[in-house]
Amino acid sequence: MPTFTHDGLTLAYIDEGEKGVPAVLLVHGFASSMRVNWIEPGWVQTLTGAGFRVVAFDHRGHGDSDKPQDPEAYTPQKMVSDCFALLDHLAIGSAVFFGYSMGARVSAFAALAAPERVERLIIGGLGIGLVEGVGDWDPIADALRAPSLEDVSHPRGRMFRAFADRTRSDRLALAACIETSRDELTEAEVGRIAQPVLIGVGTEDDIAGAPEPLAAMLPNAEVFAIEGRDHMLSVGDRRFKQKVLEFLKG
Template identity: 65%
Template sequence: MDLNPPPFSPFSHDGLSIAYFDEGDPSGEPVLLIHGFASSANVNWVFPGWLKTLGDAGYRVIAFDHRGHGASSKPHDPALYHPQSMAADAVALLDHLGIATANVMGYSMGARVTAFMALAHPHRVRTVIFGGLGIGMVTGVGDWDPIAGALLAPSLDDVTHERGRMFRAFAEQTKSDRLALAACISTSRDLLTAEDMGRIDIPALIGVGTKDDIAGSAQELADIMPHATAIDIPGRDHMLAVGDRVFKKAVLEFLTTFGHG
């Protein structure tokens, strides 16, 4: 299994077309991967080697492009981007594939969507893995309003906000629909309470880069969850932690322990 994009298929949910892939061992334990903001299934999961890593370990590997991202529909209405709606897309994909329960791993915004999925549909989620998002899930991840402005600016040259420039450049690099992303960033940051996180009583792994200035502490989030373990991803920032080998090793060990029925 290589790092080239696999074939994607569309399915319909909530009036939108959602693109997904279903790879690896069809009889293996399913792992559903949920990517981050302004990214895609390929950018978060294929190119950094997750599809290969999990596929080689015998898992059935499923991922989709969020609404507003990748090859999925890109509505410009902010009301369509609350994490509850994106979590419903994930559950609808499991329904479409006839999968009763899955291990679910999300990165950054995808970690938040994973948490909403686990709370709304606990019987569908065997384990959760949160990458790139720690206690920021509860306390917030800073002021992201400049990012919407950066996405809507006439050009990158007009953007002075450092994080805004980073995401605007990333969106241009991935040839994203900037209006859809600006709509998404305005409503996809709904917070969860500490009480909410405490209700996720399945095995959880939380991995955050030691140079990540967005995610917040992995350990602080683990401390308010009943069955969570935190790991540091050494020397990695928010953009680079996703494909790190320390993170991959920890995920494989976690899934070996908890990810099988």
């Protein structure tokens, strides 16, 4: 897998599809990876098959990228800088940003930081939680630092700890990430995101927050309800894939 270097870190990425066609940057969620979030659920194949160039990478602290254990390495601003550094590495001036969960938060920050580089924005697995927060995540950090899954009683903590164990993640790096990557945007900041935005949230998702209040803050947004899907299962939903293709070609 190819890599690039930024901010003293080596980050793994993929670049699929033809050069010179519209590019989509896939930005995965917390405790996941480009393989778990985008390759295995079929997003890369779906998007390249529809004629798009697809770029994805493993966030710092995730997948095959370097994994610092200092919380200061994981501010949204630093994670946004990785996105732009990858586009620079590939000589891509601008792209559609498609983020899921934490990746959606990073993508929203990117749309504000350099709007000329974010053509459209797809927010998956995140609704009004972008502004109001997505609950208390300290138990998740505690769960990741616990000696074993058996020592974790908090339900959401157990879910993320089991997921981290299954993906053989660096739990201490993830605990550091969750401490500082959760900055929220204000309603006024969200209102300055002028690009076309698609918000896709599962109807059974108890983490994202409702999508409709977030869409109401945005000048040019639409909501797609992913029926019957929770936070973990929404990302690979075939109906969501179809809606994303319609949005990209619209």
